[in-house]
Amino acid sequence: MAAARRWRPRDTSSSGHHDAAIHALHAADAAMDRQEVEGCGICDSDLEAFRETASHLAQAVAAAPPAHLKAAVFTKLAQNRRGPHRLWRIFFGPHPIQPAGDSESPMSPPDAEQ
Amino acid sequence: MRNSETMPDVNPIRPKRSGLQAVPATPPSTRDLLERAGRGDEQAFSALYDDVAPMVFGVIKRVIRDQALSEEVTQEVFVEVWKLAPRYDAAKGSPHAWVSTIAHRRAVDRVRSEQSRKNREQADVDTKVHTGPDVGDEVVADMVEQLDRVRVREALAALSEAQREAIELAYYGGRTYREVAVLLGIAEGTVKTRIRDGLIKVRDHMEVTR
Numbered sequence: 001m002a003a004a005r006r007w008r009p010r011d012t013s014s015s016g017h018h019d020a021a022i023h024a025l026h027a028a029d030a031a032m033d034r035q036e037v038e039g040c041g042i043c044d045s046d047l048e049a050f051r052e053t054a055s056h057l058a059q060a061v062a063a064a065p066p067a068h069l070k071a072a073v074f075t076k077l078a079q080n081r082r083g084p085h086r087l088w089r090i091f092f093g094p095h096p097i098q099p100a101g102d103s104e105s106p107m108s109p110p111d112a113e114q
Numbered sequence: 115m116r117n118s119e120t121m122p123d124v125n126p127i128r129p130k131r132s133g134l135q136a137v138p139a140t141p142p143s144t145r146d147l148l149e150r151a152g153r154g155d156e157q158a159f160s161a162l163y164d165d166v167a168p169m170v171f172g173v174i175k176r177v178i179r180d181q182a183l184s185e186e187v188t189q190e191v192f193v194e195v196w197k198l199a200p201r202y203d204a205a206k207g208s209p210h211a212w213v214s215t216i217a218h219r220r221a222v223d224r225v226r227s228e229q230s231r232k233n234r235e236q237a238d239v240d241t242k243v244h245t246g247p248d249v250g251d252e253v254v255a256d257m258v259e260q261l262d263r264v265r266v267r268e269a270l271a272a273l274s275e276a277q278r279e280a281i282e283l284a285y286y287g288g289r290t291y292r293e294v295a296v297l298l299g300i301a302e303g304t305v306k307t308r309i310r311d312g313l314i315k316v317r318d319h320m321e322v323t324r
Contacts, residue, residue, distance in 0.1 A: 021310035058214035060266035063172035
């Protein structure tokens with residue numbers, strides 16, 4: 001990760017570039033002109049780097065979700081199964097990776113255990 | 115020489131290539147799981163959930179501060195992750211950064227749509243800005259993750275009080291930098307500078323201690 005160690009964001013105070021740190025931390029700020037940020041190589045690379053740092057902030061507060069939540073997630077997915085493999089089938093035919101049989105599919109709600 | 119007819123296939127997803135020996139199965143990386151989920155692999159998505167759910171639920175709960183609502187938003191995030199997984203581009207960042215961005219964005223959106231700002235502001239009054247993230251009883255007891263958490267907390271503790279306050283309010287508090295400026299009674303440019311410099315410090319700390 002030598003490249004990552006050399007990373008330094010540009011000084012955006014007078015360069016006309018966007019403040020990538022602000023975009024990385026807050027969705028509402030990012031939504032204002034995300035298109036412009038993503039169209040600028042400098043802002044884009046800074047944004048990626050700051051997002052990696054922001055993900056550390058998320059991981060710092062990791063908390064075990066309730067055991068029943070996984071079952072709820074997969075129940076919700078099963079209710080509106082419009083997963084990527086379905087889209088793939090629509091556009092390209094059978095997907096090379098077929099999900100397991102229904103009985104083993106995680107889309108069938110698992111037991112409430114984790 | 116192994117007999118390929120009898121050896122178990124250690125990775126049914128990966129195409130078989132002649133001449134390769136089976137190697138002991140190693141846990142797939144989060145990136146691998148996300149990419150496989152993007153190709154419709156539900157088993158991989160299940161493993162991905164196990165991998166990132168604590169981070170997703172933790173950050174959502176920290177932003178929203180409501181258990182039931184946090185569970186609901188966590189469900190929405192994973193549905194979104196499943197749908198968007200085909201668009202994940204590894205060149206654009208790590209899976210954790212990608213997923214946590216979705217989770218954080220959803221949490222902030224929900225807080226705003228619920229118009230619970232008044233309640234949260236009251237909670238802010240009651241809750242002094244911490245020197246580090248809360249780590250409660252529910253924190254997953256995984257050694258590697260624990261070490262990462264410790265390092266982030268160290269990194270946050272190494273920030274100036276002003277930098278830490280700005281980052282906490284913007285990220286965990288879900289505030290825009292303009293709102294942070296109003297709350298702290300300082301110029302918007304100052305908030306930007308504090309957040310930017312603080313994040314650079316956090317990043318440097320994480321890399322030095324890696």
